[in-house]
Amino acid sequence: MANKIVTDETRKQIGKTGEIRTYDVERGAIRRFAEAIGDPNPLFNEDREARKTRFGAMIAPPTFCRSMGSPIPDLELPGMGKEFRGLDGGSDWEYFHPIRVGDRISVQTRLADLRESEGRLGSMVFITMETTYTNQFGEVCATQRSTAIRY
Amino acid sequence: MAKQHYIEDVEVGAEIGPLEKNPTTQQLVKYAGASGDFYQIHYDKDFALANKLPGVILHGALKNAFLGQLVTDFAGEHGWVRKLSVQYRGMDQPGTKVVCRGKVTKKYSEHGHHMVDCEIWLENAKGEKTTPGSATVILPSRNSHAA
Numbered sequence: 001m002a003n004k005i006v007t008d009e010t011r012k013q014i015g016k017t018g019e020i021r022t023y024d025v026e027r028g029a030i031r032r033f034a035e036a037i038g039d040p041n042p043l044f045n046e047d048r049e050a051r052k053t054r055f056g057a058m059i060a061p062p063t064f065c066r067s068m069g070s071p072i073p074d075l076e077l078p079g080m081g082k083e084f085r086g087l088d089g090g091s092d093w094e095y096f097h098p099i100r101v102g103d104r105i106s107v108q109t110r111l112a113d114l115r116e117s118e119g120r121l122g123s124m125v126f127i128t129m130e131t132t133y134t135n136q137f138g139e140v141c142a143t144q145r146s147t148a149i150r151y
Numbered sequence: 152m153a154k155q156h157y158i159e160d161v162e163v164g165a166e167i168g169p170l171e172k173n174p175t176t177q178q179l180v181k182y183a184g185a186s187g188d189f190y191q192i193h194y195d196k197d198f199a200l201a202n203k204l205p206g207v208i209l210h211g212a213l214k215n216a217f218l219g220q221l222v223t224d225f226a227g228e229h230g231w232v233r234k235l236s237v238q239y240r241g242m243d244q245p246g247t248k249v250v251c252r253g254k255v256t257k258k259y260s261e262h263g264h265h266m267v268d269c270e271i272w273l274e275n276a277k278g279e280k281t282t283p284g285s286a287t288v289i290l291p292s293r294n295s296h297a298a
Binding site for chain 2: 029032033035036037038039041043053054061062063066067069085086087088089090091092093094095
């Protein structure tokens, strides 16, 4: 069955990137995030304890990266009304280096895939983004591949 | 710090967790603020109902964070969570408990690291797995201690 929204033409947008956005990782932001998710791990909450560990500082919990958004590439999806609804489909993370208090993280998102399928809610568009979180030393700390669903 | 697990003590089939969470509407608001995700279905009941939802629902990413806690607790101070994947299959509402659980599915060495792959999931009070996923964790050895 031919796609109504994700045509060969719309798929040409795959590979587009958004602007890079930069964040200074503050102690308060990590603590607030850890408190919001209810995670008492001293690595994410206690300076004194975290400094004694091999990390040498408080670090961010794995999904703290969700608080460092980046503009998504401009997407054109003709045939998709303006009044669409959205759902989060899931995320695949990889972690290479810790994100420490005081780090400066550059975040960029790339459109990795566009798919469409017909479900009980009608046409659903699956938008897969790849986001890279890079520290001030040029080390990629984390990558996230996430899928947003529009219907 | 959570109890440290060492590669020598972990076998395929070993259970991870459980980690019980009791999310409230207040927690959803805190998470919205901390993460910057202000989509109204997570805190505005009228908006959620108008969107054909049963009420406000948990952010998928909050459930991702709960599962993140499950695996960082398992990795401990000397381990490292290398990969974490989650799929949001079912919705969860505040006011009822959810439980994060996991199981070791594979134990191996790679690039000189001791690794375990795990199946992880979040289940609702009825035991339904609303958020299945997987994780890869580097564990320290009793011999070298470093992950």
